[in-house]
Amino acid sequence: MLNMEQKVKIFKALGNETRFKIFKNIFTGGYACSIDNTKPKDDIIAQATCVTTIAEHFDFALPTISRHLKELRDADIITMTKKSNKIYIEPNLDIVKELSECFTKLVDDYKLI
Amino acid sequence: MLNMEQKVKIFKALGNETRFKIFKNIFTGGYACSIDNTKPKDDIIAQATCVTTIAEHFDFALPTISRHLKELRDADIITMTKKSNKIYIEPNLDIVKELSECFTKLVDDYKLI
DNA sequence: AAATTATTTAGCTATTTAGCTAAAAAGACT
DNA sequence: AGTCTTTTTAGCTAAATAGCTAAATAATTT
Numbered sequence A, B: 001m002l003n004m005e006q007k008v009k010i011f012k013a014l015g016n017e018t019r020f021k022i023f024k025n026i027f028t029g030g031y032a033c034s035i036d037n038t039k040p041k042d043d044i045i046a047q048a049t050c051v052t053t054i055a056e057h058f059d060f061a062l063p064t065i066s067r068h069l070k071e072l073r074d075a076d077i078i079t080m081t082k083k084s085n086k087i088y089i090e091p092n093l094d095i096v097k098e099l100s101e102c103f104t105k106l107v108d109d110y111k112l113i
Numbered sequence C: 001a002a003a004t005t006a007t008t009t010a011g012c013t014a015t016t017t018a019g020c021t022a023a024a025a026a027g028a029c030t
Numbered sequence D: 001a002g003t004c005t006t007t008t009t010a011g012c013t014a015a016a017t018a019g020c021t022a023a024a025t026a027a028t029t030t
Helices: A004-014 A018-027 A051-055 A062-074 A093-111 B006-012 B017-028 B051-055 B062-074 B093-111
Strands: A078-083 A086-091 B079-082 B086-091
Touching: A004 A018, A004 A062, A004 A093, A004 B006, A004 B017, A018 A051, A018 A062, A018 B006, A018 B086, A051 A062, A051 A078, A051 A086, A062 A078, A062 B017, A093 B093, B006 B017, B006 B062, B017 B062, B017 B086, B051 B062, B051 B086, B062 B079
Parallel strands: none
Antiparallel strands: A078 A086, B079 B086
16 A cells, blocks of 8 residues: 555645656656567567656756656656666556555545545 | 645645645544535534644744645645634545545556556 | 734745756676 | 666755744724
């Protein structure tokens, strides 16, 4: 279960327009499933999400995007996997699922008060 | 439906330890259901959540708590209702529910990719 | 009308954040 | 070895944030 500190970190990470958009892009970009574990490791599609690919969708300098990605990774809502000199990025479904359950529980529990 | 700007605002509001704790306190404090609309207006319990009551749970000055509450209200995740010279505070269940559904949808949709 | 209670506003300071450019690091390719 | 690609680190600045105290506002009570 996510502790409070982890939750606050996630909210802080998503509480910035640029990072929110990056996160959304990673989640819904279509090319996001670059290296998921159910596939053989060398099955990486051409447009797989790496830092540069993501940065192309934004009007900020590459290091800025790199820093934002670091923050999303520190909050554990994305994963970054190095393969050769690129870094492949995916959403961390498990954590997002946990967060989702937190909210569901919060709302459900409140109905009992 | 919550638009992006609203979501970012909510995340920013919850992405601070103090505000997160305040929010949690409002949600789970037990005295939170002070003036819900299903009850007659004068049925306000003695310990109903008002700014001072909340502030008592924290080691920060009252104006600091007041500002944090304003931010939670601006993010629309709590309501603040003035009655005589006190302000009664409650979670905004509708918005929290919407947020909850967002996450559920995000996770569910991703499974289809 | 004066005092008390509850809350916000104003104005300050220290810290953090978000952006930038330039340079460094780590691999891969020729 | 040298070059190209990908990403991070360093170091800077402007703006935002989170805390404080003192003062203002608004309503109630005496």
